Amino acid sequence: MSRKPDSRKRPPVPKTRMTEILPPEGVPIRFDLAGLGGRFGAQLVDILLSLLVVSLFIFVLSAADVITGEGVIAILALSMFLLRAPYYITTEILWNGQTLGKRLLGLRVVSGDGRALSPHAITVRNLMKEFEVFVPGTYLLIASNLGIVPGLILLVWIIALLLIPLFNKRRQRLGDIIANTYVISVPRPVLLPDLTRQPTPAAGQFTFLPHHLDHYGRFELQTLEQLLQVRTGTLNAAARRQHDLNLRRVSDAIVARIGFEENIPEADTDAFLRAFYRTQRAYLENRKLFGDTREDKFHNRSETRA
Amino acid sequence: MNGETGMQDIRSARFRAEREDDWIRLDGLVTRVEKRGLSNLSFDEARELASLYRNTVNALSLAREISLDRALHAYLEALAARAYLAVYAPKKALGGMLWQLFSRGIPQAVRRSGFVLVMAFATMILGGVAGYLLFLEDPTWFNTIVPGGLAGERGILSSRDELEAVLTSGADGSLDRFSAFASYLFSHNTQIALFTFALGVVICVPSTLLTFYNGLVIGAFAALHADRGLAYELFAWLSVHGVTELSAIAIACAGGFHLGLAVLFPGQMTRRDALRHAGYDAVKLAILAAAMLVVAAVLEGFFRQIIQTPETRILVGWGIGGLWLAYFLFSGRGEDKS
Numbered sequence: 277m278s279r280k281p282d283s284r285k286r287p288p289v290p291k292t293r294m295t296e297i298l299p300p301e302g303v304p305i306r307f308d309l310a311g312l313g314g315r316f317g318a319q320l321v322d323i324l325l326s327l328l329v330v331s332l333f334i335f336v337l338s339a340a341d342v343i344t345g346e347g348v349i350a351i352l353a354l355s356m357f358l359l360r361a362p363y364y365i366t367t368e369i370l371w372n373g374q375t376l377g378k379r380l381l382g383l384r385v386v387s388g389d390g391r392a393l394s395p396h397a398i399t400v401r402n403l404m405k406e407f408e409v410f411v412p413g414t415y416l417l418i419a420s421n422l423g424i425v426p427g428l429i430l431l432v433w434i435i436a437l438l439l440i441p442l443f444n445k446r447r448q449r450l451g452d453i454i455a456n457t458y459v460i461s462v463p464r465p466v467l468l469p470d471l472t473r474q475p476t477p478a479a480g481q482f483t484f485l486p487h488h489l490d491h492y493g494r495f496e497l498q499t500l501e502q503l504l505q506v507r508t509g510t511l512n513a514a515a516r517r518q519h520d521l522n523l524r525r526v527s528d529a530i531v532a533r534i535g536f537e538e539n540i541p542e543a544d545t546d547a548f549l550r551a552f553y554r555t556q557r558a559y560l561e562n563r564k565l566f567g568d569t570r571e572d573k574f575h576n577r578s579e580t581r582a
Numbered sequence: 583m584n585g586e587t588g589m590q591d592i593r594s595a596r597f598r599a600e601r602e603d604d605w606i607r608l609d610g611l612v613t614r615v616e617k618r619g620l621s622n623l624s625f626d627e628a629r630e631l632a633s634l635y636r637n638t639v640n641a642l643s644l645a646r647e648i649s650l651d652r653a654l655h656a657y658l659e660a661l662a663a664r665a666y667l668a669v670y671a672p673k674k675a676l677g678g679m680l681w682q683l684f685s686r687g688i689p690q691a692v693r694r695s696g697f698v699l700v701m702a703f704a705t706m707i708l709g710g711v712a713g714y715l716l717f718l719e720d721p722t723w724f725n726t727i728v729p730g731g732l733a734g735e736r737g738i739l740s741s742r743d744e745l746e747a748v749l750t751s752g753a754d755g756s757l758d759r760f761s762a763f764a765s766y767l768f769s770h771n772t773q774i775a776l777f778t779f780a781l782g783v784v785i786c787v788p789s790t791l792l793t794f795y796n797g798l799v800i801g802a803f804a805a806l807h808a809d810r811g812l813a814y815e816l817f818a819w820l821s822v823h824g825v826t827e828l829s830a831i832a833i834a835c836a837g838g839f840h841l842g843l844a845v846l847f848p849g850q851m852t853r854r855d856a857l858r859h860a861g862y863d864a865v866k867l868a869i870l871a872a873a874m875l876v877v878a879a880v881l882e883g884f885f886r887q888i889i890q891t892p893e894t895r896i897l898v899g900w901g902i903g904g905l906w907l908a909y910f911l912f913s914g915r916g917e918d919k920s
Contacts, residue, residue, distance in 0.1 A: 301639045303662070369676060391670060399865050400865050453857070455858070462667075463660030463663045465661040466660075472592050472651075497650055561592070564648065
């Protein structure tokens with residue numbers, strides 16, 4: 277290899293919060309773990325909704341003059357009791373791991389063992405929620421009435437419970453750990469067009485030789501794909517100009533790196549990049565089939581040094 | 583070879599083009615399942631969903647091997663994940679599950695939990711004895727043991743008549759029964775039961791303490807009433823709901839012990855697995871305790887006011903206790919599945 281070793285470091289692998297689930301088919305399926313913010317939001321929506329239902333119920337009852345003041349408190353207590361764990365358990369069983377709040381925020385509970393979410397797991401994680409969310413929450417509301425020692429215990433308890441999801445790699449709270457469940461973001465599949473199948477009229481005019489294609493790896497190829505997948509129709513004039521500029525800069529960089537001799541006219545930038553993408557992808561996929569996986573442009577650095 | 587830019591030379595593009603229609607079809611089916619449930623599909627569609635899912639998962643596996651098309655990867659990952667969720671969804675009806683749980687799961691769990699149940703009841707009885715003895719030693723212990731709100735108007739200064747008045751209260755039906763029922767559900771003992779269960783995870787200690795403490799309170803109460811010559815009346819008064827309620831607390835505590843013992847003595851499993859394993863019976867005990875507390879609330883809110891003679895109170899209380907026992911011992915026998 278004649279090119280000089282690259283002095284820059286490999287870009288760090290981005291930390292992804294993914295989890296893999298192995299269904300009985302044996303092909304691992306990847307999920308994005310739900311963020312703590314989303315889970316908190318879903319929880320809040322659920323609590324607000326149940327409060328709303330209870331207050332509506334009480335409003336109707338008192339408007340109809342059925343109950344007195346004391347009865348209102350009793351009903352409030354009773355309905356909150358019935359609306360908590362039973363609400364979560366029922367909705368999650370009926371909607372396969374989603375409460376109303378989770379539906380709104382696109383979250384879902386999945387079972388860690390790759391099989392269907394069992395009613396047992398749902399019950400466990402929601403019973404534990406009583407002690408992780410509701411009991412400390414209720415006590416927090418009356419915190420000022422607690423003494424110093426119970427107050428401190430409560431504080432330590434809450435902090436410990438909050439830390440558990442932060443310090444395990446699957447963002448599980450205690451109930452999730454016992455039930456072996458995760459909360460994930462429901463993925464939204466969008467099928468972008470295959471770039472190699474789009475007609476590019478001027479593409480035929482570029483010819484790449486094997487030594488042109490030895491420089492890049494999967495990472496650069498997919499970065500280029502991302503750039504080419506931008507839907508230019510949706511951009512405004514300024515963004516469009518910026519996009520064209522980016523394309524030009526990338527094509528200049530590629531030309532310089534691979535030592536491409538031809539001159540690329542400004543108007544053919546896009547066609548050049550697409551032609552390069554297609555050829556490079558065919559080349560890399562071919563190498564991959566023969567066991568030569570090329571991750572990124574540093575793929576043969578160790579060889580150069582040896 | 584590299585000069586050719588014809589479409590046919592990219593294997594992964596051909597791979598994608600051949601299967602794309604199937605994926606889009608699957609996408610549509612999955613979206614329908616997500617919106618309206620699996621029952622919305624016809625038999626043929628459900629079968630198609632299953633087979634398309636399997637094909638797509640295979641395609642995903644293959645694409646990971648051969649393709650560098652990032653858009654394809656992202657799409658297949660998301661589609662396979664959603665289809666997986668649609669295919670592996672629990673399909674049982676809620677009612678059937680509940681029936682299964684109460685007719686088999688719970689009594690079987692109770693029968694498997696003999697050791698922790700004995701531990702829990704023993705803890706409570708020990709607490710009771712301790713409370714009783716403490717009161718005999720020095721009646722002012724009563725104020726230390728029993729929180730003010732719980733004792734109500736009963737205390738070491740109460741006379742026999744005052745105590746008796748509480749035991750027979752509600753005879754005239756003056757009490758709003760519904761609100762008694764509801765406020766009871768939210769009362770002290772329910773919280774104790776919930777706490778003893780959940781805190782079992784913290785190596786049993788809080789469960790033990792709470793159950794023991796609960797025993798202490800009852801012991802002190804018993805001693806107070808015995809001191810005023812009301813032992814029999816208190817026993818009857820407590821029997822109506824107490825047999826069910828105190829058993830519920832002990833059962834919740836036993837559930838807690840299950841979890842705590844799993845953490846303390848995981849045996850050859852990891853702690854996490856042991857906890858998960860213990861959870862199966864522990865949760866059933868917790869649900870049982872909750873159900874029993876609801877029954878106890880009905881008994882306390884309605885029956886204790888209606889029934890006033892001590893003999894009937896004892897009969898009702900222990901009769902229901904006997905029913906519980908029969909349920910635990912005999913239900914869900916026969917062919918064992920769950």
